[in-house]
Amino acid sequence: EPEVTQTPSHQVTQMGQEVILRCVPISNHLYFYWYRQILGQKVEFLVSFYNNEISEKSEIFDDQFSVERPDGSNFTLKIRSTKLEDSAMYFCASSAREGSYNEQFFGPGTRLTVL
Amino acid sequence: KQEVTQIPAALSVPEGENLVLNCSFTDSAIYNLQWFRQDPGKGLTSLLLIQSSQREQTSGRLNASLDKSSGRSTLYIAASQPGDSATYLCAVRSNQGGKLIFGQGTELSVKP
Numbered sequence: 001e002p003e004v005t006q007t008p009s010h011q012v013t014q015m016g017q018e019v020i021l022r023c024v025p026i027s028n029h030l031y032f033y034w035y036r037q038i039l040g041q042k043v044e045f046l047v048s049f050y051n052n053e054i055s056e057k058s059e060i061f062d063d064q065f066s067v068e069r070p071d072g073s074n075f076t077l078k079i080r081s082t083k084l085e086d087s088a089m090y091f092c093a094s095s096a097r098e099g100s101y102n103e104q105f106f107g108p109g110t111r112l113t114v115l
Numbered sequence: 116k117q118e119v120t121q122i123p124a125a126l127s128v129p130e131g132e133n134l135v136l137n138c139s140f141t142d143s144a145i146y147n148l149q150w151f152r153q154d155p156g157k158g159l160t161s162l163l164l165i166q167s168s169q170r171e172q173t174s175g176r177l178n179a180s181l182d183k184s185s186g187r188s189t190l191y192i193a194a195s196q197p198g199d200s201a202t203y204l205c206a207v208r209s210n211q212g213g214k215l216i217f218g219q220g221t222e223l224s225v226k227p
Contacts (some may be wrong), residue, residue, distance in 0.1 A: 031213055033213070033214070033215075035215075041219075042217050042218070042219050042220075043159070043204065043206070043215075043217040044217075045214040045215065045216070048213050048214055050213075055213070056213070056214055058214075091158060091159065093215075095213065103149065103161055103164045104149065104161070104213075104215060105161060106151070106158050106159040106160075106161070107158055108157060108158035109157070109158045111156075
């Protein structure tokens with residue numbers, strides 16, 4: 001069964017460093033998302049991406065964040081200068097099409113620890 | 116602004132019991148609602164998707180209902196098993212786009 005994959009599973013970085021989180025969405029999907037979950041808190045939406053551009057972003061997704069689909073399979077989230085409060089589990093998700101009938105499928109997550 | 120709330124925050128039941136998890140949302144104008152399962156330190160596994168036009172959806176021992184007008188959904192788990200122990204999340208998709216808005220989850224423990 002197709003699934004969303006994410007690498008790495010755990011990333012440790014120093015405050016101020018750049019990190020890139022990678023995702024491979026399900027191959028025929030068109031819509032891609034990043035969410036994050038700070039320990040003990042709700043899952044929060046960051047950004048959605050369709051047709052090679054951002055379709056929606058949250059207040060969390062400021063200038064320190066960017067997303068890219070560099071080729072036909074990968075979808076990346078870059079954090080330019082990490083802060084302690086960026087420590088969280090980051091989830092990538094994808095869905096097949098817009099409209100009310102699609103389902104979002106999530107990857108296993110990347111745990112980001114900023115020291 | 117859409118808010119999603121799940122009650123109870125935690126639930127412990129003996130094996131074999133039927134149980135109901137509750138989810139409420141403040142804005143009834145939704146496209147769909149998804150129920151997820153999350154094991155500790157793991158990703159989200161989609162369990163059921165209910166479209167806004169549907170009243171319920173079933174998969175195996177799981178049954179999810181949706182009452183848009185009252186802003187409520189329930190997840191019914193029949194004949195619970197220890198393997199059902201996990202956190203269950205509900206999430207609604209708003210009219211304004213594809214993002215999901217999540218509740219804080221119900222942590223379920225099924226005791227043998």
